[in-house]
Amino acid sequence: MKPQDITTGKPSSLWIFGYGSLVWKPDFKYRRSQVGYIQGYKRRFWHGDNFHRGNDELPGRVVTLIEDDDESTWGVAFEVTGSQVEESLKYLNVREGVRGGYVTKMVEFFPEGENQPSVQALVYIATADNTLYLGPASSEMIGVQIAVCRGKSGHNLEYLLRLAEFMRNSCPQVEDHHLFSIEAAALTVVSYVLASQ
Numbered sequence: 001m002k003p004q005d006i007t008t009g010k011p012s013s014l015w016i017f018g019y020g021s022l023v024w025k026p027d028f029k030y031r032r033s034q035v036g037y038i039q040g041y042k043r044r045f046w047h048g049d050n051f052h053r054g055n056d057e058l059p060g061r062v063v064t065l066i067e068d069d070d071e072s073t074w075g076v077a078f079e080v081t082g083s084q085v086e087e088s089l090k091y092l093n094v095r096e097g098v099r100g101g102y103v104t105k106m107v108e109f110f111p112e113g114e115n116q117p118s119v120q121a122l123v124y125i126a127t128a129d130n131t132l133y134l135g136p137a138s139s140e141m142i143g144v145q146i147a148v149c150r151g152k153s154g155h156n157l158e159y160l161l162r163l164a165e166f167m168r169n170s171c172p173q174v175e176d177h178h179l180f181s182i183e184a185a186a187l188t189v190v191s192y193v194l195a196s197q
């Protein structure tokens with residue numbers, strides 16, 4: 001049973017699981033964070049973004065979660081407490097919901113390390129019925145798209161490279177072929193462009 005504030009009935013603490021830009025740019029106050037994973041989902045660059053990392057003409061590609069019982073996705077869970085709960089949810093509702101097209105779901109989060117109890121965590125997922133959803137494409141195609149897109153939060157390439165950097169630094173045991181093949185494709189495009197200048 002989650003601790004509730006007896007006066008408002010609102011949760012006095014909440015875990016929020018990030019697996020994309022949230023792992024390197026949460027931009028909300030939190031009490032503590034923990035690297036770990038959720039089961040039954042795979043991370044894919046199948047969601048479009050016409051605000052943060054793209055625009056209406058050239059939507060960027062950002063990550064979402066696709067249900068798959070055989071997969072798990074590593075990221076970071078952030079515990080927010082007290083006033084941080086309402087503040088973080090208000091902020092993420094705009095960043096993820098209004099501007100990103102994500103919806104929320106509760107999932108079981110497993111912290112890395114021995115004998116760490118799992119916790120329920122809130123996660124933002126963009127489903128296939130979302131108007132910004134782009135769906136599957138080859139790593140090469142996704143890499144090209146990311147290499148040429150930018151939006152109000154910066155270049156789509158930064159989004160990709162910072163996520164790859166997080167996975168290498170914090171989850172070196174995880175082989176994320178989807179992520180690293182897209183990273184290689186995007187960097188190949190960039191190297192061609194630089195070589196042609």
Ligand SMILES: N[C@@H](CCC(=O)N[C@@H](CS)C(=O)NCC(=O)O)C(=O)O
Nearest residue numbers: 018019020021022049052100124153
């Ligand atoms: N919900 C995922 C993905 C979040 C994500 O990448 N959302 C985009 C919205 S389309 C975002 O916040 N981008 C901010 C940025 O790119 O700086 C997560 O938990 O990290």
